[in-house]
Amino acid sequence: MAEPQPAAIQEGAAEPHAPTGSAEDRKAAAALSSLDAPTQDDDAAGKKNVDSKALGEAMKGLSVKEHAGDEKKKVVKIEASDVSLLASELEIPKQKATDLLRASDGNVLQAISSFITP
């Protein structure tokens, strides 16, 4: 038997609402919290005007296009020591330091000065 899926584990709904007094308040709070929950007419609304055949075709068209746009990255030799120097001196993530160096063709001085000059 497959385990039942915890169906409505809702992101963002985990925070409890403010303490509520009367039964009416609680009802209102419940209504509020269910605002974000998927309702059944989501599905129904989706179906009424849907041509499943056309959708099927459309989905195919979608997957064909995916392989088209691969760009080639510029090949630049970047020293690991330069990356860590920049990351620590400029307090930026290593990824950003690498990008910075790549943009300056691996030249540390140029990378630094492009970063610090306004």
Added chain:
Amino acid sequence: MPQPLPAKEGSLFRQLVKFYESKQHKKGIKAADQILKKHPNHGDTQAMKALILNSQGHGEEAFALCKLALKNDMKSHVCWHVYGLLWRSVKNYEEAVKAYKFALRIEPDSQNILRDLALLQCQIRDFDGYIESRKKILNARSQLRQNWTGLAIAYHLKGNYKEAIHILTTYEETLKQPPSKADLEHSEAVLYKNTIIAESGDVEGALTHLEGVMKANLDKTAVLELKAKYLQQLDRTEEAAKVYGALLDRNSDYRAYYDGLEKALGLDKSDAASIEKLTELYEGYASKNERSDAPRRIPLDFLKGDAFKAAADQYLRQMLNKGVPSTFPNIKALYADPDKKATIEELVLGYASEKAVANGSAEGETVPASRFEDSVLYFLAQHYTYVRSRNLEKAMEYIERLIEKDPKSVDYNQIKARIWKNYGDTQKAADTINHARELDLKDRYINTKCAKYQLRNNENDKALDTMSKFTRNEAVGGPLGDLHDMQCMWFLLEDGEAYLRRGNVALALKRFTSIADIFEVWQEDQFDFHSFSLRKGQIRAYIDMVRWEDHLRDHPFFTRAALSAVKLYLKLYDNPDIAQGRNEELDRLDPSERKKALKKLQREQEKAKKAEADRKAAAQAKATPKADDSDQKKEDTDPKGEKLLQTKEPLEVAMRFLTPLLELSPRNIEGQDLGFQVYLRREKPLLALKCILDTKDLDPEHPSVHKNAVLFRHHLNNLKEALPESVAEAIKQSFTSPPADADIAALKAANDDYIKEHSESPSHLQAAYDVRQQLDAASKPQNETDLQNVLQLDGIGFDQASAGIKLLYEWKSDANVVEAYREAAAKKFPQATRFLKK
């Protein structure tokens, strides 16, 4: 390995899930325990129990249990999913993403996990990942329109306009018949597509697309606004003017439409040639709509000379006759032009001397004559309070005349308080506005103003008491707790700044940190909207929100809190003793007295602590257990901010404020100055230099450029360790003034030149004296004398005078020197409370 449950426990488990969803935590725990009694190592149940524990606020327990669950059942997607949710709840998004991905590997088709992962990726702006997840979601359920829109959003945010448009178009093409006219989701999606087309730079295409859909679209205003914008961008000005005309017929008080119309007609307010046509244009709109303000007020911006006088006369008379209270605030922007300021002053003074009888309104209505007279006096009182036209004595005279006529007016008393404030007399200002507040206890505006004035007068407790008249006082933490819940940031800021002035560093820090926390909450708040907006189909507003979140912390409140907090952390770093409750004033006492004072301080602290503990014990004894424990909010464990103050690494903590400040408000010079100071102390010369260069770029004449440049050179000259080669080289290239070979003598000489050059500017002089002090401690006596002489300059305001006192504290000057300075300042600003002898 999966752990199947027998039928009875299986249904119990489903119940457990239901209980969690409906937030019946106690019942949920009970059900979980029931299952665990028979199957103590059932991973899924343990995970669910952990989830419930977490939402009850037992975070650590939850983590321990969830780890146990994972050990028992490594192959369960429920366990991994819960593990991810736990990480998410402590805002460790990287770990959460990892856990979700594990869960997905086990159960690739789970829509819930996929959705949670997607939302998280959007939250951390991992758009590549977001696109992938959105594609999977769409593959699983392509019949739902929102899944198509969701993928388009992902591409759009990534900047891939072409794909985004393609996705939306593909979906539209599958529709059998055009959606009904009332289909809001469709209408919004179409406009959303239109904005993407425009953003991709294809204005022509956007216009064509818009014209195809505009008839059926529900958001008429947006359609017209977009059309006008596109036409204007395409230089089809005549058509654009027509559309702006249509928009103005819908709303003739919206300035942006007038601006658009002017541009479309090729008119320019600053160009004398178009003034005539502009006048005609606005007269046309003014006559079309008698009650409309904009077409009457806007001409005052561009008219000059006699034409201005006539128009201003007409405008002012109408407003003052009606007794519009906001007349002055509406006019004061014109004071930037000295001629207009003079003209308005002349006009209104003329009204004041007119006989009241002469002012029957044009329509022949019977207006009480005194209304015009009162409005004129009220206008004049505000006129002489305003900074560009300040004459506080006259202002006081006018406001006194009004108060004599109507002593019960809240407005008049409020202006009186403002006059005292501008005198610098915070005490009288607070008293006066409190009197105004008492005239109308139900007026929340004046109540709020009153609290602010009390804070400016350093009366924190009184201000909180005033605020409590309008807060929910049964909230956890009382009025202050409610102000936190309501994110009442102005109060927290002013409260913090008042504590800072009083020398209560801990509480000040506490308040500034609260502000930073609130911004974190704002960032967190967007989470719900990643799914909510999609479901409701309000995509354009959602995109605006996502982009706004990216520069959230350029908000003025954050900037103010950050500036104060960073200053505080700098002080804390330079003088760690502050954390022990000592302050500069104590340092000035002689040793035996200081010892006594310190002991007294300690005794007081202990006493306060004991009282606090008693209060808590009493509160605990009184508190009855609440119905649902999950609703209880945690009490603040550090209400006084003492733990915050004890930080071992003040500069590292300061980065929480400084980084967003420099990144998002780079045009704030004070921020750059503080950035320099922090980076210099943290030995990050390149970043310190960046702050100097940025300041120079913003305002080359700003005193902090000179100060920081000299200090930076001085710092470089005295390095203990050599900098890495490339760093030194980069500094050599970008930092040339003062020159690299400038030794201490040359720096001193440069500074002396600077003093001569700026002998009339208080802020430049103060900066230069500070430099001289830091270069050469022996020059202190001269600096102190010179600093006091700055007070005699004409241009000095009391904020600059206060800055002098702060400098003296920084230099650790003698108590009698500070006292002499204070006395001199008090002589210069006799009304200012802050220079009074304590």
